[in-house]
Structures are given as C-alpha cells and as structure tokens.
Amino acid sequence: MPTDPTPRSATAPTRFAVLGTGHWARTTHARALADHPDVEFAGFWGRDGEHAATAAAEFGVDSWSGEEGLSDLLARVDAVSLALPPDVQADLAVRASDAGVHVLLDKPVATDLAAADRLVEAVRRNGTASVEFLTYLFMPEITTWLAELTELAERHGPWEGGVFRWAGSIDTPGNPYAGSRWRRERGGLWDTGPHALSIVRSLFGEVEAVAAARGPRDAVGVALQHRGGAGTTLSLTLTAPEGTGGSFATVWGPGGRHDLPRFHGTAAEGFARAVDRLRTAAATGVPDALDVRNGRDAVAVLAAVEAHLQRPDGTTAVVVAQG
Template identity: 55%
Template structure:
C-alpha cells in the first residue's frame, strides 16, 4: 500500500453530505493553529479534519495543539476528506492553492491578502465562479464587534447627513517586538506594511467610501508607505502603513470626516479568535445559501489586491515619474 493509499484509508474518503461541514486548514504555522484551527476545532457545527502541510511533523503537531484532527501531506487526500478549507499560508502560496481547492469543488475561507499580484488573484475568482463554491476573505477588523458597531453607526450618520468625504488610516506595527509570532515571516519582511496592513486599512476605507479609482504612493523610512487614494465621485483617503515602526510608536487609528462630523477610532488589537469565529458563522451561512454570495468573497479580495498592486507599481517608478496609477 502506498503512502497516499494509507492516508486515504485513514481519512475515510468521501462521505454523504450531512448537516455538519467537514473542515480542514491549509498551513501549519502559528496563525494556522492558534486562530483558524483552534476556532474550527472548537465549534460544534463543523467536523474538523486536520491540517495540511508539506512537513508531516508540523502538520501533526498543529493537530495535536488544537486536540482535533490529524496531519496531511497529500493535498488530494485531504480534499477527498473535506467539504471546505481554510487557508493560513503566505499570499503567494495561498492563491494557487485556493484556485485548486475551488476547482475541486470545496468551499474556501481565505486569509489576506489573497495574492501578491492581480493575475493570481483573478485565477482564484475564476475558479470560485466556475465551481460555484462559497468564498469569504477574513478581513479581521470587519468581524471585530467594536469596529463593526462603529462602522454601522457611521453608515447611519452618512444616510442621515450625507456621504463621507474622506478617511485616513494609520497602521503602525512592529514585527520586531520580542515574542512577535511573525518576526520570521519572510513575505512580511519582503513586502512590508503595504501588503500586511494594506488589506486591513482598505477594508475600513471601502466600508465607508466608494471604490478606488486612482492611487498615488510614496515611501517613507524603513518599510513605511504613504498612499493617497481617489475614490469614485470625489472622496479621498490616505493610508500610512508600516510593520517596522519603533516599538513605542505602535498604534492603528482610523479617522472619518464629512457632513456627519469627524470621528476617530483607535483600532482594537485583541479578540482575534472571536472575530474569526464570527467570520466562520458568516461563511457557513454563505455555504448554506444556494447563491454562495458574500460581500467579502474572493472577488472583493481580488479588488483589494488590485489597489495594492497599483501602489506597488507607483513605488517602483523613479520619484520624478510618480503621479497616480489607475486601477487595472
């Protein structure tokens, strides 16, 4: 019997669809087990199957940490054993695997950013659309109770007084803080605050303003980037993003202004697993709906990537040639 045959026998193969979704996580790192795996393994409405990773020892260790499921190294075997997959991998690894998962007919709960280039992101969107599976991108702040309530209140004010005219978001973190679980994250080191904080900041901006039409971008010290965004109809937003801020300067703040006044929120840093649990709630509802639609689906995540890519292209140009870049 081959190793894959042995895994298939252990996994039990396909089963008849029941009331509980069979779920697994792609990834074995800290975020994969601490957030995705711990939440999914603790829910009573899903059957948690385990973790997939290239290293069998790490996959088994992740399963042992959450006390449910087992490790897999053969992705096809895992896909035969599940109905849905959560992905907790670097974005350049996530995108092709997400497309593969969707084309296998499995629902996909995505992390952010979806990809590091628009072509890879669009391939995920196409795979999801072609297969008719559900997709949802875990935009952390949008699932945190305090932030969601604040955004609801701002939408009420906009409905009563007129649309918001501008948003500013400053996200300053430091992956060099002792004990930070992402201190060795290669993609965060290479891509910096633009791609790490960018999806978070954009999720807030796009909750309050129309779609982005044009982008300007400039570099600051270390990995800091400053973005100026022009939105449909005239509103503007500004983002300042870094993952290498001085440790004493760490803070994330969003400010909104317009006819409804000026409002500022210091963004929370905790309750991350609670936020993910709410995302799973919404994901399961999307799976249960025949339309599979959700506002934060793969297409939404792809639009985020398009904005970040436009900023990246601006930053790659000589300073004297930078103006604004249209969103492709």
C-alpha cells in the same frame, strides 16, 4: 480539474481543515474551528510534514503533507481555511475550489492581480462559497461603528476624507511574525494595507487612482482617490519602532469627525464569525459580501500602489528655496 465541479454539499459545510501550520494557523484558524459547536475540525495540511504533525498533535487531529496528502484531504473535507503566505494561498484555493471545497482565506487573497482573478474565476466556475477573513470587519465594535457612520452619511452626505494609520512592530522581542518571510519581503503595504483598506472601502467605496511614496524601512504613505470625489490617506508599516505601533483612523465629512474604535474580542472569535458566514454562503448559494471578488478588488488597489512605487517618476520634486 474535477469531472463534476459542483460542491459536494448544498448545505452548510461541517468538516473543515486548515492549510498551514504557523502561529496564525494554530492560534486563530485552528482554535476557532476546534471550539466551533457546529463544525468538525479534521486537521492540518502543511508543506512540511513534521510541522503538520506537530500542529495536529496539539489539537488531537489528523495531518497531511505533500501533493498526495493535499489531494486526500480535499476528498475528505467540505471546506478549508488557508493560513499560508498570500503568494501561495491563491493557487491552493483554486485547487480546493476545483475539488468542490469551499474556501476561507486570509488577507490579502493574493499578491498579484492575475492570481486573484484566477481565484475569482475558479469560485464562479465551481459554485463554491468563499470568504476573506479581514479581522476588523468581523468585530462587533467595528461593524457597529461602520453601520452608524453609513447611516450618518445617508442623512448628511458622503464622507469627504480620512486618515488611516496601520503600524505593526514585528521587530519587537518575541513577536511571533518576526520570522515571516513574506511579511519581510512585502512589508506593511501587503500585510497592514488590507486591514486599512477594509475600513476605507467600507466607508468611501471603490478606489479609482492612487499615489504613493516610501518612508523608512518598509513604510509606505498612500493617497487614494475614490469614486465620487473623496480622498483618503494611508500610513502603513510593519516595522514601527517599539512602542509606536497601533491602528488609528479618523473620518470626516458633513456628518462630523469620527475616530475608529478599539475592539476587544480575539482574532479566533472573529474567525468563528467568518466560519459562520462561509457556511451561510454555501448553504444559501448567495455570495458573501467579503468573498474573493471583494478580496480581488483590494489586491487591485495594492498592486496599483506597488506599481506607482516602482515608477522612476513616481514623485514630484519640491523646489527648495536657496540661501
């Protein structure tokens, strides 16, 4: 714990580092930071020093590794972005916050609710800013669509239902995430689930109850009951057969039926907007709408789904006609 938990600057953070060295860390986090006109990209920290050095050489920045390296890095930067497995990033984000460093996290912010709660408490305790990067919510085509649907709901009445399919195909040749151990272990629920929930919760509000069932490989089907009475369903997988992946959503209610549009920007462009949002939150002291508290509530939904799937009585058998 720091002796003074106050962030070292009440202005927008300028010096950033990336915790993580994988494909996403380099092509999205680092690329956005290196190209950003208002920040300085200091370098990478990684658990493997060789990997950190290789990533740093690609961008001409510094590298750190190990416990001492992390302590040194946190003393030198204003903010960190975390591109690490979610079961690792929460505790490292707590450590950064305790050092007075602002945090920009990937989704999901954690893989268990206790870790997410510790992160929320650390950010509150230390007065640091936080943002969770949810790709769709940083793309203009999507945010414009969400604003339009919110306006329609205000005029005609709340949305009543929706179907959301988020399917990745990490087994296709050349997929950069094929070797991701946490994705293999956690599946689509924890990797594609936060994307689907980011849209669902934006339109339908908080989730009060869930039910779920498993499909082939890592596939999960989820039914969500929302506060206010709406019901939505999710179909999630990371291992859809080649050519069958993709993200699709349809929403309906008194305001009509509407399909989720495609976005055309890159993830790095979206991440640059997340950097701007973090800088604004740090400078103003006003928490961002997509801070760790929002991330914690998404983890609560995912954890409830996982708990339902582990129940021996999690499904009700259908009586099949005989003969």
